Amino acid sequence: MTKKRLHGRVIKHGKAQGIALVSPEPIGFLGGVDPDTGIVIELGHPLQGECVAGRILVFPTGKGSTVGSYTLYRLARNGLAPAGIINTESEAIVAVGAIIAGIPMVDQVDISQIRTGDAVSIDGEVVTIE
Amino acid sequence: MLAGEQGPAIQKAMEIVVALGKIYGATKLVPVTSVQVAGVSYKNLGQAGLDFLREWAAEGARVRVPTTLNPAGMDLQAWRELGIPETFARRQEAVIEAYRAMGISPTCSCTPYLVGNVPGFGEHVAWAESSAVSFANSVLGARTNREGGPSALAAAITGRTAAYGLHLDENRLARYLVDVRCPLRSEADLGALGYLIGQKVRNAVPYLTLPSFHPSILPLKTLGAAMAASGAVALYHVAGVTPEARHANMLAPDAQRMVIADLSPAYAALNAPVEKIDLVSIGCPHASLEEIAEIARAVEGKRLQAALWITTARQIKEKAAEAGYMATIEAAGGRLVADTCLVVAPIDALGFRTLATNSAKMAFYAPSHSGLQVRFGPLEQCLEAALTGRMKRET
Numbered sequence: 001m002t003k004k005r006l007h008g009r010v011i012k013h014g015k016a017q018g019i020a021l022v023s024p025e026p027i028g029f030l031g032g033v034d035p036d037t038g039i040v041i042e043l044g045h046p047l048q049g050e051c052v053a054g055r056i057l058v059f060p061t062g063k064g065s066t067v068g069s070y071t072l073y074r075l076a077r078n079g080l081a082p083a084g085i086i087n088t089e090s091e092a093i094v095a096v097g098a099i100i101a102g103i104p105m106v107d108q109v110d111i112s113q114i115r116t117g118d119a120v121s122i123d124g125e126v127v128t129i130e
Numbered sequence: 131m132l133a134g135e136q137g138p139a140i141q142k143a144m145e146i147v148v149a150l151g152k153i154y155g156a157t158k159l160v161p162v163t164s165v166q167v168a169g170v171s172y173k174n175l176g177q178a179g180l181d182f183l184r185e186w187a188a189e190g191a192r193v194r195v196p197t198t199l200n201p202a203g204m205d206l207q208a209w210r211e212l213g214i215p216e217t218f219a220r221r222q223e224a225v226i227e228a229y230r231a232m233g234i235s236p237t238c239s240c241t242p243y244l245v246g247n248v249p250g251f252g253e254h255v256a257w258a259e260s261s262a263v264s265f266a267n268s269v270l271g272a273r274t275n276r277e278g279g280p281s282a283l284a285a286a287i288t289g290r291t292a293a294y295g296l297h298l299d300e301n302r303l304a305r306y307l308v309d310v311r312c313p314l315r316s317e318a319d320l321g322a323l324g325y326l327i328g329q330k331v332r333n334a335v336p337y338l339t340l341p342s343f344h345p346s347i348l349p350l351k352t353l354g355a356a357m358a359a360s361g362a363v364a365l366y367h368v369a370g371v372t373p374e375a376r377h378a379n380m381l382a383p384d385a386q387r388m389v390i391a392d393l394s395p396a397y398a399a400l401n402a403p404v405e406k407i408d409l410v411s412i413g414c415p416h417a418s419l420e421e422i423a424e425i426a427r428a429v430e431g432k433r434l435q436a437a438l439w440i441t442t443a444r445q446i447k448e449k450a451a452e453a454g455y456m457a458t459i460e461a462a463g464g465r466l467v468a469d470t471c472l473v474v475a476p477i478d479a480l481g482f483r484t485l486a487t488n489s490a491k492m493a494f495y496a497p498s499h500s501g502l503q504v505r506f507g508p509l510e511q512c513l514e515a516a517l518t519g520r521m522k523r524e525t
Contacts, residue, residue: 011149035178066278067174074178095149096280099142100182 004129006109008086011095014104016084017121020114020129021055023047028064029071029097038080056120057082058111062094072097084122086111131288139191143287150281151292160254160293164196165286166242166266167234168258169279171203171474172222179279180221183228186283194289197234198242200259201416201441201471202226206238212467213480234286238469239443241351241416243270246445251373254297256285260362261415261491264354267365271373273297276364296365302374303382304337304367306330311341311391316508317349321490322396324356330388333362337381339369351415356490400493402484402503405523409482409502410516411472412509413441414489419449421509422466426455428513429462435519437482438464441471464516473499486515 025046027033032042038053052075062068072094075081085098090107098105104122114120119130131144147159169175175183203222204214226236237245240259249255249272257263258277266272275295277285285291295301308327314320327336336357350368357363367375374380412425417440425440440459442450447468450456456466472485472492478500486505487493493506505521515521 009152011152012145067176067179069278069280070176070178070182073182074176077178077181090149090153092150092153092278092281095153096146096278099145099149100186100280 004113006113006127006129008106008109008125008127010125011090011105011107012098012103013124014102015121015123016056016104017119018054018056018083020058020116020118020120021047021050021052022111022114022116023059025059026061026063027059028062029068029094030065032064032068033071033075035071035074035078035080038075052082053080054083056084056086056122058086058114060088060111062087062091064093066093068093069097069100072101072103076101076103086114086122086127137190139186139189140287142186143191143284146281146284147288147290147292151294154292154294156292156294158293159290160297161289162195162256162285162291163253164247164249164255165193165282166198166200166247166257166259166262167229167279167282167286168200170200170225170229170238172218172225173203173474173476175225177221180225180228183225187228187231191232191287193233193286195286196247197286198237198239198245198247199229199234200238201240201474202238202469203475204470205467206236206469208467214476215479218476232287237443237445239416240471241418241443244416244418244446245443254291256282256291258282260358260364261351261355263364264358264366265351267296268354268367268372269350276362302335302365302380304380305334305382305385306336307381307385307387308336308338309387309389310338311389312393313341316510317352318488318490318506318508319393320349320353321356321488322393322400323390324353325360325396325400325490325494326390326393328357328359328361328363331361331363333364335365335367336363337367337369337375337385340371352489352491355415356494359491359494396490397506400490400504400506402497402505403523404484404503404505405520407436407484407486407505407515407519407521409437409439409485410512411439411441411485411487411489411492412512414471414473414487414492416471417442417446419446419453422446422450422455422459423453424509425464425513426458429464429517430458432462432517434463434516436516438516439467439472440464441467444468472496486512486521488512
């Protein structure tokens with residue numbers, strides 16, 4: 001299989017790799033993801049029941065309460081944070097959360113190129129899909 | 131700073147400032163002269179927020195500009211008397227300790243402008259707390275966006291913020307002309323007006339023309355607080371009153387016009403069908419010394435039937451004690467509560483079921499935040515409710 005390379009914009013600089021978990025819908029972390037299990041708990045969310053831990057979490061943008069930044073931090077403290085985050089267009093809650101939790105993050109990426117289950121790596125602004 | 135040559139704490143702060151600049155399309159950073167930090171109550175922060183603040187402080191995060199704090203979840207000295215659980219109190223103290231370690235003065239007030247944090251006209255600042263943001267932008271003519279907890283702190287640590295939104299001239303023009311045609315008789319009327327405007331204009335900038343009414347600037351805090359609660363208004367202008375409106379035409383050429391001639395929809399929306407009052411809450415935003423003096427005069431020599439809590443900044447509470455107002459209010463059975471506010475304190479655990487307030491902001495938040503049934507009216511009616519334990523419903 002050929003590798004596909006996409007270029008984005010760095011929100012939190014770093015390197016990460018993992019298996020993609022792609023949501024077509026925005027994600028709100030406060031009340032949307034359980035910080036003690038890493039499982040998406042928002043009722044009716046396309047990722048409901050999935051665990052974000054260690055995944056490259058791919059979604060259009062964030063939503064919900066600003067306290068959601070701290071949910072990402074708490075996931076990281078519990079060892080349950082996503083390995084990396086890729087957004088179409090980032091907003092302040094997830095961006096601040098990724099920075100304080102130390103999760104490499106890029107945005108302005110065409111996320112329709114990525115499927116759940118793809119092996120994806122992030123290196124600065126470069127996203128590589130295996 | 132971004133490269134980490136000044137250490138991990140400053141690097142993280144700079145990463146936040148730069149990321150927000152990218153997200154909001156800023157082309158440069160600007161220095162800030164003061165910061166107001168929110169995210170102080172343990173009720174809102176939780177253990178994750180506390181852990182984060184401790185870690186950032188331990189990494190060496192220190193503020194570079196004068197920085198004040200939003201209200202905490204309790205009176206930092208008299209929490210036992212207020213019935214705050216000990217476990218909550220210990221964690222709240224740890225939050226304050228982390229902020230103190232960063233060099234922040236623990237003012238714990240939503241009215242930093244009453245306790246020495248008073249930015250000048252045109253100064254760039256980074257303030258959190260929606261009512262304070264509104265006051266800084268509108269009444270003082272300083273420039274700030276509505277910052278969140280971590281973003282305000284990042285600005286304090288780097289001394290900079292990204293120049294977007296209300297830092298730029300073009301975004302300070304009003305998109306709505308609000309022609310107010312009804313009389314404004316009390317601070318509650320100003321709050322009711324703010325509630326209606328916030329609902330209509332959401333996060334836009336309104337320009338108000340008021341009927342032959344020139345409020346002194348302090349009651350404007352209740353107007354702005356209500357607009358920022360029912361909507362997300364961070365800046366408003368009042369013709370002939372607020373400073374930018376005195377310097378220039380702040381109305382956008384294509385501004386939409388609206389008329390407000392009746393405040394009763396606000397009173398209807400903010401009043402529950404109750405008459406018996408357990409708690410009267412004054413001081414949202416935090417009470418000024420003038421407001422406390424007025425309350426002292428009203429309750430002097432009388433005996434209250436309902437609890438009366440006046441929330442204020444500790445500095446103002448100390449001045450009220452020196453002036454004798456506090457003794458008068460306490461003799462009647464009321465109390466001055468410092469450092470906190472009933473929106474962020476765990477008052478749902480204290481046994482109150484009904485609340486009367488002269489603050490439209492408090493009346494807007496208390497039902498959802500604390501599960502209380504709320505009555506909203508002018509100070510005079512609220513004090514009458516404190517004296518009798520009842521607030522009559524208008525027919």
